[in-house]
Amino acid sequence: MVPLNFNQRLYQDSFDRTEFMRRLDIISNSQIIKISMIPFGCEGEPEEYLNQRFIGKRFVEKVRDCGEDIKLYKLTHNIDYRNDQRVESGHFFIYKHEEFEKIFIAVTLEDSRFFHYELRPLLNGVYPEFLFTFIKSNSLKQLIKDFLMRNNLTDVEIKRASQKLRFQEERSMSAVTWPNMSLEEAFTFIHENNGWFKSMQFDVKRYERVITEVFIDRRGIVRTDRQFSMVYDGFIEPACRLLNGNYKLFSNRSRRQTENLTPKPLSIDYSNDLFEDTAVNKKFMAVVSKLEKASVSVLHSNPYVHMSVTDYNDGSTFDIWILKSDQIIIVPQMKGTVAGIKRLVNHIFDSFAEGEIKNYEVEPV
Amino acid sequence: MNEAIRNIQKKIDDYEQTIIAIVGFMNFYRYDSNHDPIILFQGRKLSMTQNVNADFVTPDIGVLLPDNTGVLGEVKHSFPKEQDYWIRTFEQLMKYDNDLIGWPNNSETVSTHDLVLLTQQARARAVGNYFREKAAAGKISFTRPFCIVEYNRTSQRQEFFFFRVEEGGLSDELVNRKLQDGVSVPMNVFIKEYAAVKLYDAMPELPYLMFLIWNYIVLDKASENELFRGLAKNQKLNVPLTVDEILEALRNGYSFRILNTGNSDRQPQIPKKGWIKKACHKFVTWGEAKWDDDQKTNITFKCHKKYADSLKHFIEEFVKEGEVGQQTLFTEVIDDEE
Numbered sequence: 001m002v003p004l005n006f007n008q009r010l011y012q013d014s015f016d017r018t019e020f021m022r023r024l025d026i027i028s029n030s031q032i033i034k035i036s037m038i039p040f041g042c043e044g045e046p047e048e049y050l051n052q053r054f055i056g057k058r059f060v061e062k063v064r065d066c067g068e069d070i071k072l073y074k075l076t077h078n079i080d081y082r083n084d085q086r087v088e089s090g091h092f093f094i095y096k097h098e099e100f101e102k103i104f105i106a107v108t109l110e111d112s113r114f115f116h117y118e119l120r121p122l123l124n125g126v127y128p129e130f131l132f133t134f135i136k137s138n139s140l141k142q143l144i145k146d147f148l149m150r151n152n153l154t155d156v157e158i159k160r161a162s163q164k165l166r167f168q169e170e171r172s173m174s175a176v177t178w179p180n181m182s183l184e185e186a187f188t189f190i191h192e193n194n195g196w197f198k199s200m201q202f203d204v205k206r207y208e209r210v211i212t213e214v215f216i217d218r219r220g221i222v223r224t225d226r227q228f229s230m231v232y233d234g235f236i237e238p239a240c241r242l243l244n245g246n247y248k249l250f251s252n253r254s255r256r257q258t259e260n261l262t263p264k265p266l267s268i269d270y271s272n273d274l275f276e277d278t279a280v281n282k283k284f285m286a287v288v289s290k291l292e293k294a295s296v297s298v299l300h301s302n303p304y305v306h307m308s309v310t311d312y313n314d315g316s317t318f319d320i321w322i323l324k325s326d327q328i329i330i331v332p333q334m335k336g337t338v339a340g341i342k343r344l345v346n347h348i349f350d351s352f353a354e355g356e357i358k359n360y361e362v363e364p365v
Numbered sequence: 366m367n368e369a370i371r372n373i374q375k376k377i378d379d380y381e382q383t384i385i386a387i388v389g390f391m392n393f394y395r396y397d398s399n400h401d402p403i404i405l406f407q408g409r410k411l412s413m414t415q416n417v418n419a420d421f422v423t424p425d426i427g428v429l430l431p432d433n434t435g436v437l438g439e440v441k442h443s444f445p446k447e448q449d450y451w452i453r454t455f456e457q458l459m460k461y462d463n464d465l466i467g468w469p470n471n472s473e474t475v476s477t478h479d480l481v482l483l484t485q486q487a488r489a490r491a492v493g494n495y496f497r498e499k500a501a502a503g504k505i506s507f508t509r510p511f512c513i514v515e516y517n518r519t520s521q522r523q524e525f526f527f528f529r530v531e532e533g534g535l536s537d538e539l540v541n542r543k544l545q546d547g548v549s550v551p552m553n554v555f556i557k558e559y560a561a562v563k564l565y566d567a568m569p570e571l572p573y574l575m576f577l578i579w580n581y582i583v584l585d586k587a588s589e590n591e592l593f594r595g596l597a598k599n600q601k602l603n604v605p606l607t608v609d610e611i612l613e614a615l616r617n618g619y620s621f622r623i624l625n626t627g628n629s630d631r632q633p634q635i636p637k638k639g640w641i642k643k644a645c646h647k648f649v650t651w652g653e654a655k656w657d658d659d660q661k662t663n664i665t666f667k668c669h670k671k672y673a674d675s676l677k678h679f680i681e682e683f684v685k686e687g688e689v690g691q692q693t694l695f696t697e698v699i700d701d702e703e
Contacts, residue, residue, distance in 0.1 A: 255561070261618055263557045273522060289674070295580060297676035300378055303520040304552065310580045312596075312670040315588020317580060319560045323553040324523035331560035334618055335585055362554055 010109075011091065015067045017098055021229065027109065028228030036115040036223040037232070038106040038123055039097075039239045041131040041247055043338075046094050046104055047071060055125040058118065069096035077118055090114040100244040105236060115223065128314055128339030132219035133243035134346050136354045137196040140216070141187045147234035148204070155205040156183045159213070165195035166351060167283065196350070249359065250341040253332040265331040265360035266341065273325035274353060281305050281322065287352045288320065291344065309344060316340025329360055369684040377573045383442045384565055386483050386516050387426055387621075388558045389526045389550050393540045394428045394436065404429040404469050407621035408566030408633030411437070411465040421467070422460050423566050423633065426481060429468055434536065437461040438481030444488045451495055455505045458482055462507050467631045479510045479536050486527070489515030493532040510536050514544060518552075525549035563619040566635050572679035574636070574644045579653075579666075579675050582606070582614050587668040596670055604666040605657065612641050651682060 010023055028035050042049070050073060051062040057079075063072040076089040090110035097103040108119055123130055135143070144156060183202075190197060199217035203210045214231055215223040220239030224231040255261045274280055281302060289296045293312040300306040305322035317333040318340070328348065332341060345357055391405045406427035413420060426438030439461075441454050461480055466473050484492050493513050499505040512533035519525045529547035552559070563577055587593050587604045596602055616622055620635045645664050648654040657663035672678045 255618065261561065261623060263560045265556055265560065276522065293670070295584075295670075295672050295675045297576065297580075297674050299381060299676070304518075304524040306381070308576075308580065308676070310584055310675070312584075313594060315584050315593065317585065321553070321556060321559070323551070323556070326522075327553075329553065329556055331556065333560075333581060335588065360556070362556070363551075 011063075011072060013066070015070070017067070017070065017095060020067065020070055020093075020095065021232070024107065025228045028224065028226055033109050034112070034223055034225045035228055036108050036110075036119070036221070037236050038120065038221050039133060039236055039243060040104055040106065040123060041102050041133075041243045041338075042104055042129055043102055043247075044129065046126075046130070049126050049129050050094075055122050058122045058125070060122065063091065066093065071095070075114075075118055075122055088114065088118050090118060092119055097240050097244075100240055102247050103240045103244050105240070112223075120221065128337065128343075131243070131246075131339055131342055132221070133239045133246065134342070134349065135216075135218050135220055135239065135242065136349065137187070137190060138354070139242075140197060140200070140218070141183065143216075143235060143238055144183060144202075147230075150234065151211075151230055153204050153206050153211060155207075157203045157205065158183070158186055158200060159203060160199075160201040161186060162198040162200075163190055163195050164198055164350070165193050166353070167194065194353070196354070246342060247338060249357065250338040253336040253341060254334060255332065255336075256334045261334075263331045263333070265329050266345075266357060267360040268328040268330070268345065268348060268355040268357050270326045270353065270355045275305075275322050276325040278302055284322065284328075284352055288348070290351065291347050311340040311343065313343070314340055318344060328355070370680055373570050373572060373680050373683065376570050379442045380567075380569045380573065382485075382518070383425075383440050383567075384562050385526060385552070385555075385559060386440050386442070387565060388555050388562065389516070390438070390440075390481070390483055390514065390528060391426055391428055391624075392550075392555060392558075393528070393543065393548075394430065394537065402431060405624045406469055406633075407624065408635050409467065409469065410631040410633070411461075411467040413463060414466060422457075422465070424461055425565065426483070427468075429470060429475065430537070433470070433472075433476045435468060435475045435478040436481060436535070436537075437465075437478055438483060440483040442485055444484065444492060448491075448495060451492065452499070452504070454482065455496065455499070458511070459505070459507065462509050462511075469631075477509060477536075479512065480507055481511075481535070482513045483516055483528075484513065486515040486517035486529075489513065489531045496532060510534065519549060524552040526552055558624070561619065561623050562621055564615060564636050565621060566633055568637070568640050571644060571647060572676065572683045574640060575647060575679045576676040577615065577619065578611055578641070578644055578648075579679070581619065582611050583666045583668055585614075587666075593668075596668075598669070598671055601667040601669045604668045605663065606666065607663050608638065608641050608645060609662070611645070612636065612638055615641070647683075 010027070015023065024035060027033065047062060050060045053060055058075055058077045060073055060075050063074050066072050071094050072091060073094065074089060074091050076087065079086050079088060090108065092106050092108040094104055094106050097105065106119065106123060108115055148156065197218065199215065201215040204212050204214060212227040212231060213225045214235065216235055222231060222235045253264045255263055258264055285298055285301060285305060285307065288307060288309065291309065295310040297308045299308060305320065307320040309318045309320060314337050316335050316337050318336060319331040319333065321329040323329065330344065387407060394403050395405065407425060408423045409427055410421040410423055424437040425440045426436065428436040439454060439458055444451055458480055464474065468475050496505060496513060510533065512535050513531040515529055515531045517527045519527050527547060527549045528544055530544045535541040535544065583604050586606060587602050590602060592602055615636050621633060642661065645654065648666065649656055654664050654666040657665055
């Protein structure tokens, strides 16, 4: 746990959002500790799902309200596994995004171990109430480029990256590679090999000087050692925007919520004729069939595809149709929750191919 | 066993293709005729008298046009090899060649209506020849305009359903002109209908009906229980339902009722209660549910999350029991029970 004497003012004072961000920026630029941020979505109040609750074996209690929509929590994990008996604990803040009603950001100044092995699993465990964003490979590249341009930065040097390549020996593989590779080289490789970055850690430079180090993963989780505000604006804000867009697009899709039970389909559009080769249909069906905690049935496989998916997490049910060579149509049935839709879309993007998800519009005949 | 499984899968596919053909054909009148508004219906009871239950017919296709005319039709995705059985389909159509009562308008009648037989392209020419031969011999005759329309699925960069007149013609000039030349309808245009309508007025293969009940009704209801999310693969959750609840959920959500939601005694009662009872009985036999009363109106499903592919599971179980081929007989017995 970070000693309270260093950040005791932050843990003890009351402040508004502006002041909170200002203080984080000051702490960040002291170059002593890293700040980790996890943007997530929640349709209710996160406190309702966290305070005085066990999430698995992790216990959470609210320490205090620091200001409007900013709360400080303490996480305690009593580990008792074989010879490993210890207590892990640490603090984290959760504050509400000022513009997007359902978007929150968890922030911690604790060390990497707490961040990766305690806070991330904790928030993951509050599924489907807490949802994370999803940054497509191309979007991640664009985010980094925009970040450089907006801040007059000149270069990115990748220190570490974890990637997955689709359809490799019939399963995705993960690897940590590419020390000192340029941004363009890395993304070109990943694109050519039909893969995506799970996470990436890189130094950002202005000429030869390292300005900040950034860790970012596909779910918009960010960790940085300097220039908090700059990194926040460059990565967390867009991640929040994406997530808010997901909520808007995926909400109220259940047929039960529509007039006359009319379906409200979504489409995933591709820029190329992916399904022109019917062998790709087979790959697609094999991929969807691997969706965990779900029943997946194929009703028609060739030349068009019609599948039915029931999500065992919350009972959401979807029909999937491929009727054009560049499009997948997803039709939520009576129940199609935001979490259920997101899980299915993420799975298709992760394991098959990333496309553009949108409201399905019938083209004029 | 594999062949038996494939046979059921094909029948399920045929069932879906029939629904697609019905939706596609009816929508020619919605989008390609000059008529507006039109009313589409499927499986509606039409009779010779005001008595709803007296000797009625339930056409697969019904179109009511605002000029007080209409279209009634039958879809026969596949005809049996043995031509002796083909006459039954035409006999059915000849029953539609009457001044039927029960159309969804105030008078419940129309001034006249067309008759249509839709069938797959592969058999359409043979069916056309059969009709011409029997008509010439006086064994088949229609007093109203009659038309045989062939359909087929075609693939290019996208999927289409192709429709073309094989015999006769339709009274609506615009629709007739299109269908005489042949027209391809992109399947994605009617995706909302295809996705919502899973049942028409013929009983589907039992494993498919069980799949619909399990995935779309039982799991849906189970998910309302807070214990559902944490349910481990080896655990079960009791889900009490009544046969009527299942029936209503499927009727309101997954039948052609979504095309015409008005309440009427003549509205199609699809699925039929007998179908649901048959499926429930099978769930009980397989240990997936138990009856809660002697009248077999209340049933408790033992819901679980074991099946990675529930449709495949139900088909395999069905084939294992050796029930394939017996369903048709049973269907005829229970078809009248509503």
